[in-house]
Amino acid sequence: MSRLLELDKLKTYFYTEEGVVLAVDGVSFHIERGETLGVVGESGCGKSVTALSILRLVPNPPGRIIGGDILFEGQSILRKTEAQMRDLRGNDIAMIFQEPMTSLNPVYTCGEQIAEAIELHQGLRKREALEKAVDMLKLVGIPGPERRVREYPHQLSGGMRQRVMIAMALSCNPKLLMADEPTTALDVTIQAQILELMKDLKQELGMAIMLITHDLGVIAEMAKRVVVMYAGKVVEEADVAGLFRKPLHPYTEGLLSSIPRLNRPQGRLHVITGQVPNPVNLPPGCRFHPRCPYTEDICLQREPELVDTGGGRLVSCWVRAGGSRAEVA
Amino acid sequence: MGYGMDGLWARARRRLGRNRGARAGLVIVGTLAVAALLAPVLAPQPPGRMDLDRVLLPPGPGHPLGTDYFGRDMLSRLIYGARVSLTVGVVAQSLSATVGVTLGLVAGYCGGWTDLVIMRLVELMLCFPDLLLAVGLTVALGPGPYTLFLALGLVGWPGMARLVRGEALALRDREFLEAARATGTGPVRVLWGHLFPNCLSPVIIAVTGGMAACIMAEASLSFLGLGAQPPTPSWGSMLNLGRPYLHLAPHLVIFPGLAIALAVFGFNLLGDGLRDALDPRRSDFPG
Amino acid sequence: MTAYIVRRLALMVPLLVGVSLVTFTLLYLVPGDPVQSLVGERATPQMVESIRRELGLDLPLHLRYGRWLARTVRGDLGRSWATHRPVMVSLIDRFPITLKLSVLAFALSTLLGVTVGVATAVREEAGGDHLARWALLGGQSVPIIYLCLVFMYVFGVWLRLTPVSGLGDGSIRYFLLPAGALGLYTSVYKARMTRSAMLEVLRQDYIRTARAKGLSERVVIYRHALKNAMVTVVTVLGAGLSALLVGSVLTETVFGLPGIGKLQIDGVYARDFPVVMGCFLFQAVVLSFTNLAMDMAYAWANPRIRFD
Numbered sequence: 001m002s003r004l005l006e007l008d009k010l011k012t013y014f015y016t017e018e019g020v021v022l023a024v025d026g027v028s029f030h031i032e033r034g035e036t037l038g039v040v041g042e043s044g045c046g047k048s049v050t051a052l053s054i055l056r057l058v059p060n061p062p063g064r065i066i067g068g069d070i071l072f073e074g075q076s077i078l079r080k081t082e083a084q085m086r087d088l089r090g091n092d093i094a095m096i097f098q099e100p101m102t103s104l105n106p107v108y109t110c111g112e113q114i115a116e117a118i119e120l121h122q123g124l125r126k127r128e129a130l131e132k133a134v135d136m137l138k139l140v141g142i143p144g145p146e147r148r149v150r151e152y153p154h155q156l157s158g159g160m161r162q163r164v165m166i167a168m169a170l171s172c173n174p175k176l177l178m179a180d181e182p183t184t185a186l187d188v189t190i191q192a193q194i195l196e197l198m199k200d201l202k203q204e205l206g207m208a209i210m211l212i213t214h215d216l217g218v219i220a221e222m223a224k225r226v227v228v229m230y231a232g233k234v235v236e237e238a239d240v241a242g243l244f245r246k247p248l249h250p251y252t253e254g255l256l257s258s259i260p261r262l263n264r265p266q267g268r269l270h271v272i273t274g275q276v277p278n279p280v281n282l283p284p285g286c287r288f289h290p291r292c293p294y295t296e297d298i299c300l301q302r303e304p305e306l307v308d309t310g311g312g313r314l315v316s317c318w319v320r321a322g323g324s325r326a327e328v329a
Numbered sequence: 330m331g332y333g334m335d336g337l338w339a340r341a342r343r344r345l346g347r348n349r350g351a352r353a354g355l356v357i358v359g360t361l362a363v364a365a366l367l368a369p370v371l372a373p374q375p376p377g378r379m380d381l382d383r384v385l386l387p388p389g390p391g392h393p394l395g396t397d398y399f400g401r402d403m404l405s406r407l408i409y410g411a412r413v414s415l416t417v418g419v420v421a422q423s424l425s426a427t428v429g430v431t432l433g434l435v436a437g438y439c440g441g442w443t444d445l446v447i448m449r450l451v452e453l454m455l456c457f458p459d460l461l462l463a464v465g466l467t468v469a470l471g472p473g474p475y476t477l478f479l480a481l482g483l484v485g486w487p488g489m490a491r492l493v494r495g496e497a498l499a500l501r502d503r504e505f506l507e508a509a510r511a512t513g514t515g516p517v518r519v520l521w522g523h524l525f526p527n528c529l530s531p532v533i534i535a536v537t538g539g540m541a542a543c544i545m546a547e548a549s550l551s552f553l554g555l556g557a558q559p560p561t562p563s564w565g566s567m568l569n570l571g572r573p574y575l576h577l578a579p580h581l582v583i584f585p586g587l588a589i590a591l592a593v594f595g596f597n598l599l600g601d602g603l604r605d606a607l608d609p610r611r612s613d614f615p616g
Numbered sequence: 617m618t619a620y621i622v623r624r625l626a627l628m629v630p631l632l633v634g635v636s637l638v639t640f641t642l643l644y645l646v647p648g649d650p651v652q653s654l655v656g657e658r659a660t661p662q663m664v665e666s667i668r669r670e671l672g673l674d675l676p677l678h679l680r681y682g683r684w685l686a687r688t689v690r691g692d693l694g695r696s697w698a699t700h701r702p703v704m705v706s707l708i709d710r711f712p713i714t715l716k717l718s719v720l721a722f723a724l725s726t727l728l729g730v731t732v733g734v735a736t737a738v739r740e741e742a743g744g745d746h747l748a749r750w751a752l753l754g755g756q757s758v759p760i761i762y763l764c765l766v767f768m769y770v771f772g773v774w775l776r777l778t779p780v781s782g783l784g785d786g787s788i789r790y791f792l793l794p795a796g797a798l799g800l801y802t803s804v805y806k807a808r809m810t811r812s813a814m815l816e817v818l819r820q821d822y823i824r825t826a827r828a829k830g831l832s833e834r835v836v837i838y839r840h841a842l843k844n845a846m847v848t849v850v851t852v853l854g855a856g857l858s859a860l861l862v863g864s865v866l867t868e869t870v871f872g873l874p875g876i877g878k879l880q881i882d883g884v885y886a887r888d889f890p891v892v893m894g895c896f897l898f899q900a901v902v903l904s905f906t907n908l909a910m911d912m913a914y915a916w917a918n919p920r921i922r923f924d
Binding site: 349350452453454456457458459460461464465466467468469470541545548549552553554555565568572575576579582583586589590591593594597598601 | 631634635638639642643644645746749750753754756757758759760761762765766768769773858859861862865866869870880881884885887892896899900903904
């Protein structure tokens with residue numbers, strides 16, 4: 001049986017007045033059925049655009065998928081018609097967004113918005129769909145679902161709205177749930193509740209999750225495998241335990257050492273120096289070299305490839321993936 | 330986001346240059362200004378010269394846009410008409426901007442009773458449909474150029490006052506004003522020297538839009554016979570004079586109407602481009 | 617809800633008093649002697665004086681205003697100086713014509729404006745150019761009087777499809793041109809508002825959510841975007857009503873339709889004080905009520921607003 005999702009050298013560029021932004025530039029990774037994959041990186045590294053590309057919802061203009069392929073259950077998403085895509089969206093692949101405050105339509109009730117997807121994909125009538133919406137609200141742990149289903153988004157708190165978003169996303173039993181920073185906009189205590197809820201629901205429903213976040217703590221909590229992105233590229237891929245034990249890419253190293261630890265004596269928190277590069281004017285060679293403490297001559301000249309170092313660990317770095325230098329040279 | 334004034338202007342110039350609409354607007358407005366200034370040089374004939382042997386001629390040799398009922402050259406009258414429209418616009422806008430900005434700054438900065446009284450007055454004035462207020466004033470004062478200036482100037486100030494008050498209110502407690510007050514700057518200097526420059530871009534946008542509205546209103550008033558009085562060649566009164574000959578000589582109506590529309594369009598384009606260029610909230614980068 | 621309406625109606629009273637006071641003061645400034653122009657050159661000074669007293673013109677401003685207000689509150693707007701008809705009767709006679717013109721124009725402009733606004737916004741969001749934006753800006757630059765004359769020429773004189781002007785027997789044929797011109801004129805504003813509101817809404821996160829659900833573009837636009845855009849559009853329709861009113865005055869004048877606007881402008885020419893005053897007041901009342909109706913429509917469209 002084919003993999004659930006496979007990205008092959010995906011390229012999504014934005015053509016802006018300032019120049020071409022290489023938002024996603026040759027990204028490859030895959031997701032197995034029922035697996036939780038973490039995608040981590042700073043804001044602007046292309047992780048959200050990757051998710052939108054998978055749904056083919058990149059705002060066009062200015063964005064366009066210009067290369068590579070996305071395979072969902074072995075079939076190319078890029079070769080599907082718009083009607084086939086609509087069949088996929090919200091049905092096989094669902095997505096929840098970072099901003100629960102603005103991601104729900106203010107002029108329709110929560111129930112109507114959940115029921116809409118159910119009516120569309122499962123062919124239920126409005127009344128039945130609304131009943132199912134109540135069940136979904138119950139499932140995501142909203143108290144008084146019969147009442148809440150008739151309420152408008154502005155009557156709900158941020159955490160409640162994110163629960164509604166999750167209910168909406170899961171209402172058609174998707175095979176893949178993409179969660180783009182689902183807890184970033186929420187209070188810390190609510191964050192924990194939402195993550196717990198997602199974990200439980202995954203147990204219950206068995207969908208795969210692609211969890212996009214800038215927070216390695218969330219990854220540690222939720223994911224088995226993780227992909228680290230920097231400036232539109234995958235710089236490292238590893239299982240979570242291995243990544244935390246020994247990060248290979250200097251960028252990952254920097255990310256990890258900037259997390260405060262309670263169990264380890266530490267002087268000052270480490271900070272990655274420098275700034276995220278200007279997306280229309282990327283540095284030559286390795287895109288991370290201006291901020292990297294280990295830079296060598298070759299890093300300035302040639303872009304490193306993502307190299308398999310064995311045991312499912314991939315890294316794109318001249319310094320850390322030594323063998324590759326000989327191959328390329 | 331914070332931009333220094335210099336950054337704002339440089340960016341505005343860059344964006345304005347890139348905005349094709351704004352450039353087109355600038356060309357139209359510039360052409361009108363030249364026509365108005367150089368009317369005696371550009372016009373083929375004096376606008377009032379009648380030739381009763383050559384009345385209601387269609388566009389043709391000698392009279393590129395034809396002649397009117399008194400045999401006056403339409404092109405010449407249209408060129409002089411630009412003078413009337415622009416003069417009325419500039420004077421009325423200066424008046425409404427001065428009154429509106431002053432009252433708006435005072436209301437926003439002082440707050441309290443001053444604000445309450447000024448804003449009630451503004452709301453009252455805004456209840457009158459603009460043109461009808463001007464009609465009322467014209468009846469009261471009798472038609473004539475000064476009435477026109479005053480009527481259109483008084484119509485524009487409440488909107489301007491409301492706009493500036495909003496800006497002033499938002500800026501009132503910002504640090505740079507605190508700093509100015511702390512160093513003992515007097516209230517008049519705080520208002521005009523520190524507060525006003527920071528409200529400048531919305532005022533410029535509003536004045537440009539106001540010019541368009543003024544030209545339109547002047548045309549309507551003159552059309553009703555309540556604006557510029559004959560023999561002044563105003564576009565609005567030319568429309569009115571041409572109306573009875575609509576079936577015989579439609580060019581008497583077509584050309585003045587086009588002139589009004591073009592002038593208004595020019596200012597609208599410019600105002601629209603300025604809005605894009607001067608609004609710091611609009612980002613260059615769509616994200 | 618009832619309490620809200622009652623409060624709004626109560627707020628209208630000081631506003632209308634203000635409007636009438638401003639208008640009254642304005643007209644009081646009228647130079648020259650209105651009585652002289654009423655009775656003509658041949659009247660003796662005694663006659664002029666007696667008419668002046670009869671009309672109350674010899675009293676100071678505040679007393680005249682007081683008398684006028686006292687009568688107005690009882691529904692008596694005085695009599696026209698020119699025709700001696702009660703102003704209230706003239707207003708009631710002519711109101712149906714203005715109403716017919718305005719309702720036709722309003723319906724046309726809303727239909728046209730919203731359709732064009734949505735279409736141009738969707739086109740631009742899908743990567744179109746700014747052509748529509750400029751075209752609409754150009755449309756907004758055409759004065760209503762010019763539009764009326766062009767309509768007259770094209771449909772009345774040239775194609776001979778409709779009567780050129782006047783009321784005729786009052787049938788709908790005589791309203792086609794004026795309502796068409798006025799509707800087209802006011803539709804541009806609505807199209808621009810709808811367009812910018814739609815562009816704003818189409819950028820919102822919940823539109824992305826709707827697309828991510830797998831809804832078709834038609835449902836996304838008409839069910840999810842348009843209703844939100846209309847919430848914005850309805851709030852600015854108040855300004856559109858004022859434009860409709862001004863437009864109807866000019867349209868009636870150009871087409872010679874004997875509605876309120878024509879009554880008012882004729883009153884202005886004749887310096888017929890009570891008529892002009894009555895028209896201003898009538899327009900203020902109509903505007904206040906339609907604005908209230910607009911606010912209620914806004915509340916209906918937007919679940920975030922509730923009367924309390």
